[in-house]
Amino acid sequence: MRQHTDGPHGGTAADVLPPVGRLYDDGRRLFLHRSGSGGPAVVFLPGAGMVGLDYLNIHDAAAEFTTSVLYDRAGTGWSDQVPLPRTGAEVTDELRRLLHAAGVPTPYVLVGHSLGGAYARHYAQRFPDEVAGLLLMEPAHEDWDAHMPDPRLMVEVEDPHAAAGEGTSEPGEELLQQIRELFTQMLAGWPAPIRERIVDLHLDPVRGRTGPREKNFRTLYGELRRAEDTPDVPTIVLTAMALDPMMSWFMPEQLERRMNEGKRALYEALAASVPHGENRVLDDAGHNWLHAQRPDAVLQAIRDLLDRADT
Incomplete structure (x- = not known):
């Protein structure tokens, strides 16, 4: 891969270059921001619709x-656009090449949030010798449906633009302002x-709406089930039990509470399921922004x- 700090494919530097970090190129440009020294290195895998710099704090x-x-x-984010969704193997191969x-x-130590948590587990399954620990923050999981309320009560979790009745058209000014205010509030310390x-x-109408397009749960969950067991490494799960401000746009409060109880189980x-696993419950954080709230x-x-990795 080649490193890039100047203008990327399909746009001006002002449009697309990230505010920090670099773009690495092996046929497509991928954003990476590295800081600090020593090891094991901590690597963040964002949730669907999130970007790496959402975890800058x-x-x-x-x-x-x-x-x-x-x-x-x-x-997603400042990396080059590709057709979505992709398989877990594609995503984990890509991450491995980029880190190398x-x-x-x-x-x-892989820190995976939501969809990124499933990718972190799959990376550990495929490349166990490269993983010293797993921090799974509200991870997507292949047994999710079995722990959720009656499917007839479920509301499909989609892009809030579409959930607000905007479909694939541009969201209204009121919703855009709500989204801007929420992100500004959650990122206040950045x-x-x-x-x-x-x-x-x-x-952004293109780069900012990747969440629903990234989700390929049926394929990903099949990959997780067919892969080797998660390796015997220290593992911590963070479970967020508070109501999430983004969920209120498209999900009744009572349903979210029932989902949270299933999620805890x-x-x-x-x-x-792993020899050195621990679940830590956070009663004062929600799914999407637990890393900003706690x-x-x-x-x-x-x-x-x-x-624990050292010992």
């Missing part, structure tokens, strides 16, 4: 005591120039995993 703190890496999958090209030495670029990206089972809990989990 934890990244900067972790970089004070180890190497920390943020990145955007192809088709960036010279990030193994092993890694440096202002970087925060503004992240919020603008999330509101699922994540308890996930933690118990950065202390996320950072403590990373420290604990690094300590």
Whole structure:
């Protein structure tokens, strides 16, 4: 892979270049931001619809005591656009090539959020010798449906633009303002120039609407079931039990509470399924922004995993 710091494919530098980090090219450009030194390196795998810099608060703190890496999958954030969705194998192969090209030495503590949590587990299944620990924040999981309420009561979780009745057309000004205010609030601790670029990206009509297009759960869950067992590495699951502000746009509160109870049981089972697993319940954080609402809990989990990896 080649490193790039100048104008990318299909746009001007002002339009597409990330505010920090670099673009690495092996036929498509992938964003990666690396800070700190030492190991094991901490690598963040964003949730669907999220980008690497959404986790900058934890990244900067972790970089004070180890190497920390943020990145955007192809088709998301500041990385090049590709057809979505993709398989778990494609995503994990891509991440492995990128980390090797960036010279990030193994092993890694993978920090996966939501969809990124499923990818983190799949990476560990496929490349167990490269993983020293797993932090799974509200991870997508192949047994999700079995723990959820009656499917007839479920509301499909979609892009909030579409959920608000906008379909595939441009969202209305009122919804755009709500989205902007929420992202600005959650990213309040980020440096202002970087925060503004992240919020603008999330509101972009193309690059900011990747969440629903990334989800390929039937294929991904099949890959997880067919793969080797998750390796015997320290694993911490973070379960967020508070109501999430984004969920209120398209899900009744009572249904979200019922989903949370099913989720707690699922994540308890996930933690118990590995020899060194632990589930930590956060009553004051929601699914999408737990790392902004409880950065202390996320950072403590990373420290604990690094300590356990050393022993």
